[in-house]
Amino acid sequence: GLGTPMIYKTVLVSRQEGYAVVTLNRPKEMNALTREMKKELEACFVELEGDESVRAVVLTGGEYVFSAGMDLNEMAALTEDQIDDYFKAIIRYLQKIYTFPKPVIAAVGGIALGGGFNLASVCDMIVASESAIFGHPELKFGLNPLFGPLSRIVGMAKAKEITMLGEPIGAKEALRIGLVNKVAPPESFMEEAKAIAKELARRLPRAIEAVKKISDVVPRLDRKSALEHEFEISALLFSLSESRDNMNKVLNDMKKKKKK
Numbered sequence: 001g002l003g004t005p006m007i008y009k010t011v012l013v014s015r016q017e018g019y020a021v022v023t024l025n026r027p028k029e030m031n032a033l034t035r036e037m038k039k040e041l042e043a044c045f046v047e048l049e050g051d052e053s054v055r056a057v058v059l060t061g062g063e064y065v066f067s068a069g070m071d072l073n074e075m076a077a078l079t080e081d082q083i084d085d086y087f088k089a090i091i092r093y094l095q096k097i098y099t100f101p102k103p104v105i106a107a108v109g110g111i112a113l114g115g116g117f118n119l120a121s122v123c124d125m126i127v128a129s130e131s132a133i134f135g136h137p138e139l140k141f142g143l144n145p146l147f148g149p150l151s152r153i154v155g156m157a158k159a160k161e162i163t164m165l166g167e168p169i170g171a172k173e174a175l176r177i178g179l180v181n182k183v184a185p186p187e188s189f190m191e192e193a194k195a196i197a198k199e200l201a202r203r204l205p206r207a208i209e210a211v212k213k214i215s216d217v218v219p220r221l222d223r224k225s226a227l228e229h230e231f232e233i234s235a236l237l238f239s240l241s242e243s244r245d246n247m248n249k250v251l252n253d254m255k256k257k258k259k260k
Contacts, residue, residue, distance in 0.1 A: 006047055010037040013044055018201025019056040020048055030068035031061040033115045038093040045096045055201040058193045059123060060107035063186065067116025098122040098149065101209045103200050107193035108132040109186070121149040124212065125196065126180040128171045129189040134179065135168040154179050207237055
């Protein structure tokens with residue numbers, strides 16, 4: 001095994017059957033993202049990537065909040081010579097989650113603002129509580145919100161509207177524009193997110209990882225190359241005997257049902 005899982009100060013990691021739940025743990029500060037927290041998130045995703053028993057990750061801020069965004073006290077105190085490193089650290093931690101080979105589901109219980117919205121938007125899917133609110137207020141104090149990941153989810157025009165106007169988006173509206181995958185009542189949204197993680201954990205990890213890579217590569221290809229790319233991956237996965245065994249099992253089950 002991997003030895004003892006690491007202990008973190010600002011995040012909690014709990015391993016369930018086949019998946020892990022990572023919880024931002026500064027509830028008094030509404031999970032405002034400090035340098036320490038970003039460093040610990042990066043480290044914990046490195047740890048989970050190496051753990052084969054973890055096939056999916058639920059990332060959450062708990063029942064009532066996701067994250068209010070960057071810790072403004074910390075940002076305001078930055079000196080001129082710290083600015084560069086500060087933003088490089090943000091890139092590192094977001095990149096770790098954005099390019100994580102296993103599926104990551106954000107479970108958003110309340111506000112996800114600024115840097116908190118960024119964090120949700122680099123996950124593969126978002127399950128939101130009815131009380132969730134997304135927003136990019138950065139422009140109001142003269143900073144540019146993160147545009148790339150958001151535009152890949154909601155499209156160009158909507159992403160411009162969200163980042164330029166900075167109006168808060170409730171859960172219903174988030175579902176309507178395709179920002180979130182599911183909305184559930186506050187008492188059950190976490191279970192919904194875990195149910196998706198459990199379902200993903202039953203899939204062949206190689207195949208899930210392939211779909212995740214394909215989703216990254218295919219939008220950049222022309223139509224012909226895109227089809228070729230996807231079916232080359234299919235051929236590769238099919239040649240790994242597991243999928244053939246699975247298919248025969250399904251066919252046999254179907255035959256048995258017909259006989260009855």
